[in-house]
Amino acid sequence: MIVGIDLGTTNSAVAIWRDGQAILVSNALGDPLTPSAVSLDPDGKTYVGAAALERFGTHPNDTALSFKRYMGTDRTVSLGKRKFKADDLSALVLKSLCDDVEAAFGERPAEAVITVPAYFNDRQRKATRRAGEIAGLKVRRLINEPTAAALAFGLQDQEDREPFLVFDLGGGTFDVSIVEKFEGVVEVRASAGDNRLGGDDFNAALAGLVKPRLDPSGLLARLDDVKREALLLRAAEAVRRQLSEADEAVFTVIAGEERLETRVTAADLEEASAALIQRLREPVVRALRDCTFDVAELSEIVLVGGATRMPIVRKAITRMFGRFPNATVHPDHAVALGAAVQAGLLSRDAALEEIRISDVCPFTLGVDMIERDSNGHIHHGVFSPIIDRNTPVPVSRLSTYQTVQDNQRELRFNIYQGEARVVSGNIHLGVISVPVPPRPAGEITADVRFSYDSSGLLEVDVTIPQTALQRSLVIVDEADRQSEKDLAERRAALAKLKFHPREEAQNVALMARADKTYEDLIGDERQAVGHWITEFAGALESQDPRRIADARAILGQRLDAIAAEAPL
Known part of the structure; x- marks a missing residue:
């Protein structure tokens, strides 16, 4: 069985493709959403989901939330005496989701499509794949969250659509994708995002605004720092959700035997969130610029992610686009449903044989180079893009470089992913070197070709025309190395692209x-x-x-x- 999983910052969900439709699978509590929370008790018992979330208020030092934000980093989370990386904690959530599927259908999933934010870099994607493997799953594909949401949206009526924008604001990340659907093809034209912007940030901003008013006597200062922040953030999230339905709510914190309360209005939340609302605009502008679309060309603004329920967010979107957004897709369910559609495609379900997905490269890929200024000074570590972000994949691009020193005997290319001009601000993916004959500077050239597919395989070919010498490097997710046959097929597909237009x-x-x-x-x-x-x-x-x-x-x-x- 292959399932589709939305591994979210705040909540996660799992769905399957069955009988021609995507079906959400509920957990033991009858809820299709499982909190992305893990807690450990002193005896080593592990709690995942709603039970772990409940323990956060009473045992914050033994509970982990929002760990998705640490994916792809070396940061660890301490639960009691044990330390966990984000992929370890994510694996526990994935296992819990698989338990729910097994309980519902009597069969444990062996394979999965897992969603990731469109703006996840190579390290973050590999960490997500690793989490799936730790959970005992073969990860068939990582699919961008807005792409999954677009699949769920596009399959509502099966009609072709003019370009539409998927506005995905979840608990911890923000993604924007511009998508078209025509003749059975769901094509992503551009993606942009902010991996440090989501509902959690609105909670923190509200807590920061309310804290002085809530506790003028400084009672909370007597509490442990972790305990205090846990109480404030839980209360802030509850109030934020209430303000999605009402103009006023009571912000309540119980500290020991003391009950602290203050009234909070929608205007308070708007004041606290002003800077966050402003940050929503930049990824939208970048995505529109990259695909050369004007706002007027967009047929719909589709809302995805629980944080889009906030009236202040919907008001900001309405102002930004000059129209009301489309809220017909369930914001918390769309990504998991779209992942299940992708799972159905991979299992070659007959009901989906006419649907194809065309995605884009979310980050620019390139090499480091040396650049001379007008005074002849040499600047090292300058990023030279070869495949620009938001280029449709699969793709192959060629750039030419030359030696910079007399009698140079080697050309060495470090490979990077990112948008910074100086490579130290980007993600290092690998390095490839090729020997060259000693000649005067600039006389020897190298053709560097990057070929990239939707699964994250990057093949780098360096050719020296003067000697016909060629070197190649394949940068791939660790899981793909287990199947040489699959890798060979993907490289053969890329080989068809390796010629100049x-x-x-x-x-x-x-x-x-x-x-x-x-x-x-x-x-x-x-x-x-x-x-x-x-x-x-x-x-x-x-x-x-x-x-x-x-x-x-x-x-x-x-x-x-x-x-x-x-x-x-």
């Missing part, structure tokens, strides 16, 4: 036709065709499939028009 048959033919037309004409018409050829050559050099396709169509139409005007 100017070598593609249809582009070669069109360029030859344009050259012949240029030769046949004189005067202003010849100059016009020459300009068109230059424009098309520029599109080919960009290696952007969309730009090339558009430029090819335009040039073809122009040449057809000239042919139609020929005297014979």
Whole structure:
């Protein structure tokens, strides 16, 4: 059995594809949402989900919440005398979800599709995959959360849709994706996000605002720091949820035998959250800019994630886009349901055979290089992008570099993922070196090709044209190394992309036709065709499939028009 899992910061959910539809699986309490919480008692007994969440108020030192934010880092969480990494804690949540599926259907899942924030980097994705393996699952695929939500949204009526934006604000992360659905293809055009923005931050902001008013005598200061913060954050979350339905709520903390209370209004929450609301805008702008869309071109703004229930968030979205968002998809269920759709696709369910997903590379991939300024000074560790973020995958791109020193004997490329200009601000993925013959600086060149697929496989090929020497490096999730056959198939698929667009048959033919037309004409018409050829050559050099396709169509139409005007 293969299941779809939304491994969330605040809550997690599991769904299966059965009888032509995605079905959420409820836990032992009858709730499809399981809190992403783990707690340990002094005897070593482990609590997961609602039971662990209840213990947070009374045993905060033995309970872990929001550990998804630490995925891919070395940070550990202490529960009693034991230390856990985020992937260990996530594995316990995944095991609990698998227990629920087994209880409901009498069969334990062996495989899973697990969702991740679109803006998770390579380390965070590998940590998520590792959590699945620790839980005893074969992780068939990691799918971006907005992509999963788009699947759930797109399957509501099976109709094609103009570009729509998925606005996913969960407990700990914020993602934006711009998606199109046409002829059975769900295509992600761009993604952006903030992995440090979610409902937890709104809780903390509200607690910080209310604390002086709640406890003017300083009673809470006598409590242990961890205990105090746990009480404030639990109360803040309860109030935030109440303010989604009402204009006023009571913020209550019980400290020992003392009961501290104060009234909190929606205006208070809005005041506390002003800076957080402002941060929602930047990823939206970045995603729109990357896919060159205007807000007016979006047909829908689809809300996903429990934090989108907050009226202040919905009001901010309405102001931002000049329209009301679409709330027809359940914000807490959409991601898990979409993951189940992907699970159905992987199991080749007949009801889904016409649906395909096209995703994008969420981060820029490139190498480090040396750059000289106008004074001749050398600057090391400058990032040189090869595959830009939000490029449709699978993709293959080529860039050329040259030696910078006389008699240089080696070219060494460190491979990075990220957006910072200086590589120290990006994620280091690997390194590849190739020997070169000693020549004057700039005389020896290297063609560096990156090929990347939707599962995170990155193949790097470095070729020295002057010697025909080639070196290759494959950067892949650890789990993929277990299946050499699967790896070989994926590399073979990428190999089909490893040519420059100017070598593609249809582009070669069109360029030859344009050259012949240029030769046949004189005067202003010849100059016009020459300009068109230059424009098309520029599109080919960009290696952007969309730009090339558009430029090819335009040039073809122009040449057809000239042919139609020929005297014979």
